Amino acid sequence: xxxxxxxxxxxxxxxxxxxxxxxxxxxxxxxxxxxxxxxxxxxxxxxxxxxxxxxxxxxxxxxxxxxxxxxxxxxxxxxxxxxxxxxxxxxxxxxxxxxxxx
Amino acid sequence: xxxxxxxxxxxxxxxxxxxxxxxxxxxxxxxxxxxxxxxxxxxxxxxxxxxxxxxxxxxxxxxxxxxxxxxxxxxxxxxxxxxxxxxxxxxxxxxxxxxxxxxxxxxxxxxxxxxxxxxxxxxxxxxxxxxxxxxx
Amino acid sequence: xxxxxxxxxxxxxxxxxxxxxxxxxxxxxxxxxxxxxxxxxxxxxxxxxxxxxxxxxxxxxxxxxxxxxxxxxxxxxxxxxxxxxxxxxxxxxxxxxxxxxxxxxxxxxxx
Numbered sequence: 001x002x003x004x005x006x007x008x009x010x011x012x013x014x015x016x017x018x019x020x021x022x023x024x025x026x027x028x029x030x031x032x033x034x035x036x037x038x039x040x041x042x043x044x045x046x047x048x049x050x051x052x053x054x055x056x057x058x059x060x061x062x063x064x065x066x067x068x069x070x071x072x073x074x075x076x077x078x079x080x081x082x083x084x085x086x087x088x089x090x091x092x093x094x095x096x097x098x099x100x101x102x
Numbered sequence: 103x104x105x106x107x108x109x110x111x112x113x114x115x116x117x118x119x120x121x122x123x124x125x126x127x128x129x130x131x132x133x134x135x136x137x138x139x140x141x142x143x144x145x146x147x148x149x150x151x152x153x154x155x156x157x158x159x160x161x162x163x164x165x166x167x168x169x170x171x172x173x174x175x176x177x178x179x180x181x182x183x184x185x186x187x188x189x190x191x192x193x194x195x196x197x198x199x200x201x202x203x204x205x206x207x208x209x210x211x212x213x214x215x216x217x218x219x220x221x222x223x224x225x226x227x228x229x230x231x232x233x234x235x236x237x238x
Numbered sequence: 239x240x241x242x243x244x245x246x247x248x249x250x251x252x253x254x255x256x257x258x259x260x261x262x263x264x265x266x267x268x269x270x271x272x273x274x275x276x277x278x279x280x281x282x283x284x285x286x287x288x289x290x291x292x293x294x295x296x297x298x299x300x301x302x303x304x305x306x307x308x309x310x311x312x313x314x315x316x317x318x319x320x321x322x323x324x325x326x327x328x329x330x331x332x333x334x335x336x337x338x339x340x341x342x343x344x345x346x347x348x349x
Binding site for chain 2: 296297298299302304305308309312346
């Protein structure tokens with residue numbers, strides 16, 4: 001059963017996104033929320049890692065947390081899906097196993 | 103300027119909203135302005151996200167405090183340093199940030215830019231020259 | 239929780255008399271607070287209160303007295319932009335009292 005991974009810390013400050021990327025398996029879903037949403041931006045030092053993850057994992061970002069920080073869907077990497085709170089709930093409901101990387 | 107004036111620099115290194123550091127630091131900065139000191143601000147690392155333009159918090163329900171940075175000029179805080187490398191590492195340029203300006207009382211209230219883009223090495227030098235450095 | 243009663247509405251205030259919910263404010267709230275503080279409201283008072291509300295709308299903060307004084311001087315003239323004039327209008331302090339009447343929080347840095 002594919003897992004839902006939730007990351008909420010900035011990848012420029014903490015290693016939780018790295019840990020998550022290294023331990024999440026093919027077909028799993030990674031949702032970036034709170035300070036982690038900036039990891040989805042284009043042209044950053046973590047963009048290559050995220051692009052690699054998109055190839056075989058489902059990467060999502062919480063849109064309202066992105067807007068809060070001054071960014072829009074147009075500024076994130078291609079292949080990352082934007083979800084709203086309802087989408088967040090759906091993801092949790094669809095996955096029997098949810099892991100939060102604190 | 104009296105000789106009691108000290109150089110204070112507030113160094114902001116954390117992203118806003120996820121933690122309370124950014125908001126708390128802003129409040130201390132605004133309070134410090136009452137003491138007539140030589141205050142400057144630096145934004146580096148994830149701190150650069152504190153002053154991105156177009157922050158919209160309706161969806162997350164957070165209090166949008168970004169507009170308050172635009173009042174810094176009124177508080178005579180007009181030396182704001184942004185670290186170039188921090189922007190680049192995050193795929194950002196100065197165009198992603200708010201315009202922060204002040205009106206120069208000694209120059210017929212001409213509006214001037216408060217933001218100065220500096221390199222990591224230049225910021226290190228600036229920090230060395232302070233009497234007090236407060237980092238968050 | 240303490241309340242202030244204005245035109246039949248009971249509005250929550252904190253222990254110092256500031257509105258708890260900024261959205262509760264309407265002009266009669268300022269008038270009612272002024273009656274409690276024994277301040278007779280005139281156009282000059284309203285100029286300051288309106289200025290404060292506009293400032294808050296733009297910057298999301300209540301300005302410090304020094305900032306208020308400077309900004310009033312620029313907008314309404316030097317004869318109004320000085321602390322003597324502002325203290326005559328609001329004897330408990332232009333920051334504290336005028337912000338209270340305007341329905342804003344106490345200015346940051348006001349002790």
